[in-house]
Amino acid sequence: MDQEALLPRSVPSEEGVDATGLSGLLERLEEQGIECHSLMVVRHGRVVAEGWWAPYSAERPQLLYSLTKSIVGVAVGMAVDDGLIALDDRVVDILPEHVPDPVSARAAELTVHHLLSMSTGHEDDVLEAAWALEPHDLVRGFLRIAPDAPVGSRHAYNNPTTFVLARMIECVTGRDLPELLSQRLFGPMGVNNVDWERLRSGLTFGFHGAYLTTEAIAAFGLLLLQGGQWHGHQLVSQRWVETATRRQIETVQFEDGSREPDWLEGYGYHFWRSRHGYRGDGAMGQLCLVVPEQDLVVAVTAATTNTQALLTLIWDQLLPSMDKPGSEAEDRALADRLRQLALPVGTGDHRPRDSxxxxxxxxxxxxxxxxxxxxxxxxxxxxxxxxxxxxxxxxxxxxxxxxxxxxxxxxxxxxxxxxxxxxxxxxxxxxxxxxxxxxxxxxxxxxxxxxxxxxxxxxxxxxxxxxxxxxxxxxx
Missing domain, CATH: 2.40.128 (Lipocalin)
Structure with missing residues (x-):
C-alpha cells in the first residue's frame, strides 16, 4: 500500500458532514492567528477534508513531539497482549542494571501501570533533573528521584516515564523500539515513511521524536477508532485500546487555575481524555483526535502555544456540522479553499546585485x-x-x-x-x-x-x- 493511499477518500456531504462547518473552522483559525500546518478530517473511515498550508505538504513526515507517547503506549499494549510484560511488573525487576543503590522504597514500587498513567507520585516533570543526575543513563537518573507522594496517588505529566517504558519494551521484546513498531504497527498499516530523533547513544526518546505524515497520524487514529483492527488484522487488542484510552487517573486543576478544560478530563495510558473523545497530543499543536461517538478522527499539525484554542475551535466549528445536510456546492467550495492554503511568503525586494x-x-x-x-x-x-x-x-x-x-x-x-x-x-x-x-x-x-x-x-x-x-x- 502506498503512503498516498492509506485511507479512502470521500466528500463531506456523503459522510454526513456539512462542509460549511469546516470552512468556518478555517476562517476562525485565520481570525485568531492560530498557525496550522495541516488538517485531515476522517468520518466513517474516509477522508472528507485535507489540506496543507504551503510550504508544508502531504508527503513530508512531521515531528509529533509528545504525540509519540501514544504510539509508544500502543507498543506497550502489544507486549502486554503477547504476555511479555504485565501492568504490575516493576521497573526495578525488568531493568535491574539501571537501578541505583540505594533506591527509594517508592521508586522501587513503580510499575508499568504507574508509568503509563503518569501516576509516579512526582509533583512535576523530572526529566531535566534526572538527566542532570545521570547524563548517560536516564532510567537510573529517574529512579534516583524519590517520588514526593505514594505511587499511584496523583497524576503529573512526566516525560521520563515514556523513556523508561521504551527501554522496558526493548528489553522484553529484544528489539529496538522503531524496529518493533515498523514490524508490528507501521508496516502492516502501510506506513513506510517514519523517522525518529535519537540521543547520542542511538536510543530513541520515546516521549518525543517520532515523525509521521498527516495521513499516517489520521490512520493511527482510525486504527484506535476501529479497536486496534486494520484491514481485518488485529494489530493491537481491542481490550488494550479500550483500556489505554479510558480514564485511568484524574487530572486536577493547577493551584493557579491555569490548566485548560481539555486537560481536566483525565489521563489514560499515554492518551489524554478530552471534552469529546480522547487524543494523542504533542507540543505546539500536533494532534490526533478520536471522537468515537461521532465516528470521527481529526489529525492536525501546527505551530501554536495555545493548543486549547485550537481544540476549542474544532469542537465549536466541526462537531456541530456532524449529521447535518451538506451540498455538492459547499463541498467544492471547501475543497477549493483547502487547495489554496498557504503561509505568507514575504513581499521583500530581490536586488540581484546586493549581497x-x-x-x-x-x-x-x-x-x-x-x-x-x-x-x-x-x-x-x-x-x-x-x-x-x-x-x-x-x-x-x-x-x-x-x-x-x-x-x-x-x-x-x-x-x-x-x-x-x-x-x-x-x-x-x-x-x-x-x-x-x-x-x-x-x-x-x-x-x-x-x-x-x-x-x-x-x-x-x-x-x-x-x-x-x-x-x-x-x-x-
Whole structure:
C-alpha cells in the first residue's frame, strides 16, 4: 500500500458532514492567528477534508513531539497482549542494571501501570533533573528521584516515564523500539515513511521524536477508532485500546487555575481524555483526535502555544456540522479553499546585485545560532544563497524570492524564502518537518537568528538539520 493511499477518500456531504462547518473552522483559525500546518478530517473511515498550508505538504513526515507517547503506549499494549510484560511488573525487576543503590522504597514500587498513567507520585516533570543526575543513563537518573507522594496517588505529566517504558519494551521484546513498531504497527498499516530523533547513544526518546505524515497520524487514529483492527488484522487488542484510552487517573486543576478544560478530563495510558473523545497530543499543536461517538478522527499539525484554542475551535466549528445536510456546492467550495492554503511568503525586494552579511548577535538563549557565527547572502536569479558558518560547519541554504526554495545542506530539508526590506534583509528558514522556523535578519553587519517557537530539544539549528537526527548530542 502506498503512503498516498492509506485511507479512502470521500466528500463531506456523503459522510454526513456539512462542509460549511469546516470552512468556518478555517476562517476562525485565520481570525485568531492560530498557525496550522495541516488538517485531515476522517468520518466513517474516509477522508472528507485535507489540506496543507504551503510550504508544508502531504508527503513530508512531521515531528509529533509528545504525540509519540501514544504510539509508544500502543507498543506497550502489544507486549502486554503477547504476555511479555504485565501492568504490575516493576521497573526495578525488568531493568535491574539501571537501578541505583540505594533506591527509594517508592521508586522501587513503580510499575508499568504507574508509568503509563503518569501516576509516579512526582509533583512535576523530572526529566531535566534526572538527566542532570545521570547524563548517560536516564532510567537510573529517574529512579534516583524519590517520588514526593505514594505511587499511584496523583497524576503529573512526566516525560521520563515514556523513556523508561521504551527501554522496558526493548528489553522484553529484544528489539529496538522503531524496529518493533515498523514490524508490528507501521508496516502492516502501510506506513513506510517514519523517522525518529535519537540521543547520542542511538536510543530513541520515546516521549518525543517520532515523525509521521498527516495521513499516517489520521490512520493511527482510525486504527484506535476501529479497536486496534486494520484491514481485518488485529494489530493491537481491542481490550488494550479500550483500556489505554479510558480514564485511568484524574487530572486536577493547577493551584493557579491555569490548566485548560481539555486537560481536566483525565489521563489514560499515554492518551489524554478530552471534552469529546480522547487524543494523542504533542507540543505546539500536533494532534490526533478520536471522537468515537461521532465516528470521527481529526489529525492536525501546527505551530501554536495555545493548543486549547485550537481544540476549542474544532469542537465549536466541526462537531456541530456532524449529521447535518451538506451540498455538492459547499463541498467544492471547501475543497477549493483547502487547495489554496498557504503561509505568507514575504513581499521583500530581490536586488540581484546586493549581497550582505555579518556576525550573529545571540543576545538571547533562544538564538538559533551561537554568538560568533557568521551569515551572508549572495544573490541568485531566483533568490539567494545564504551561507552559515557555525560550530565548525559551513553550508549554504537556498532562499527563494516570492517562492519557497528547498535544500538539504546537512541532510535534513529546510525550506526558505526572503527579501530586502529597505536596508534590512530578512529570510524565514522552515525546518519543514517540524513546527519551527528561524527568522534571519541581516541589518548592516549585525545578524539575529530567532525561532518562532524554540524546539524542545534546544535552540541549536544545526541539530535540526543534520542527518541522522541526533538532536541531543549531549545526552545518552
Amino acid at each position: 550582505a552579511g555579518g556576525v550573529v548577535d545571540a543576545a538571547t538563549e533562544a538564538s538559533a545560532l551561537p554568538s560568533g557565527s557568521t551569515v551572508s547572502i549572495e544573490p541568485r536569479p531566483d533568490g539567494w544563497s545564504l551561507r552559515i558558518d557555525a560550530d565548525g560547519n559551513t553550508f549554504d541554504i537556498a532562499v527563494g524570492h516570492g517562492h519557497w526554495q528547498d535544500s538539504s545542506p546537512l541532510g535534513r530539508p529546510v525550506v526558505a524564502a526572503g527579501g530586502w526590506y529597505g536596508e534590512v534583509f530578512e529570510a524565514d528558514l522552515f525546518v519543514i518537518t517540524t513546527p519551527s522556523r528561524v527568522r534571519v535578519v541581516i541589518d548592516s553587519d549585525r545578524v539575529t537568528t530567532s525561532w518562532n517557537i524554540v524546539p524542545l530539544v534546544g535552540p541549536n539549528l544545526l541539530d535540526q538539520l543534520r542527518s541522522p537526527l541526533i538532536t541531543r548530542p549531549d545526552r545518552s
